[in-house]
Amino acid sequence: MEEKFGEFLPRMKWVNFGGGHHITRADYDRDALVRCVRRFREKYGVDVYLEPGEAVALNAGSLFATVLDVVENDMQIAILDASAACHMPDVIEMPYRPPLAGAGQPGEKPYTYRLAGGTCLAGDVIGDYSFDAPLAVGTRLQFDDMAIYTMVKNNTFNGMPLPAIAVRRPGGKVELVRSFGYEDFKQRLS
Structure with missing residues (x-):
């Protein structure tokens, strides 16, 4: 300065x-x-x-995603119900690699996947991660340290739903604060 x-x-x-x-x-x-x-x-x-x-909000908040499909295109690609473009835009803008519970760097663990969102954006890629076991449809993933920009910068590009907001109370009880659906998507457009 x-x-x-x-x-x-x-x-x-x-x-x-x-x-x-x-x-x-x-x-x-x-x-x-x-x-x-x-x-x-x-x-x-x-x-x-x-x-x-x-x-x-450092190290606060998790974004949970589910594997919707696994495809092969030069490498294993897991398509998630979460999106870099919609739910974690810093991945594309910064670049930023969000921490993923239990995952390692590519090649560090036996199974490496490229994690991608389900939008039509070719660059809707969260990143490459490795895992101890193969990913399958229905596998749940936990991205950590997501409270910083996930809620304020999210969007519904391609009709991708916004993530629900929940709070884990002391003692472990999870309380749903708000969920979003098609009406929220439609209202954002009018």
């Missing part, structure tokens, strides 16, 4: 350091951030803002 905007900083009242700071992560160096903010404030006489950002 100083390299590109240093000449303007003394004339500013405040600076926004953004929201990409994972201050809730155990290995995040919060002391270094505090030193950086203090130094910046003292040097330029500005207020420094940090957005809450994804740190408030």
Whole structure:
């Protein structure tokens, strides 16, 4: 920031350091951030803002998907009822590889699959993952750390349904908060 905007900083009242700071992560160096903010404030006489950002929901939320079909096209491809384009657009935009419970990197475990959504978008690919056992129609998969953008950036491209929202209460009880159907899809279009 100083390299590109240093000449303007003394004339500013405040600076926004953004929201990409994972201050809730155990290995995040919060002391270094505090030193950086203090130094910046003292040097330029500005207020420094940090957005809450994804740190408030880091490692929270799971997106559960079901394998709808498994096809072969140079490799095994599992078609899911979840979609990169609709439910996890950061996979396409960033790129981002969402953590998948029990899965490994391609080739790390005996069975490697490309996980794809069921839309007509050729790039609706979540990524390549490996598993201890073969995937089959009906296999449930759990993508973790999905609370950050899954709900605010989702869409119903190709009529793909939005994921239901549920809360796991202390003690393990799962409570459905909201589910979505065709009426929700139709209402979004009018």
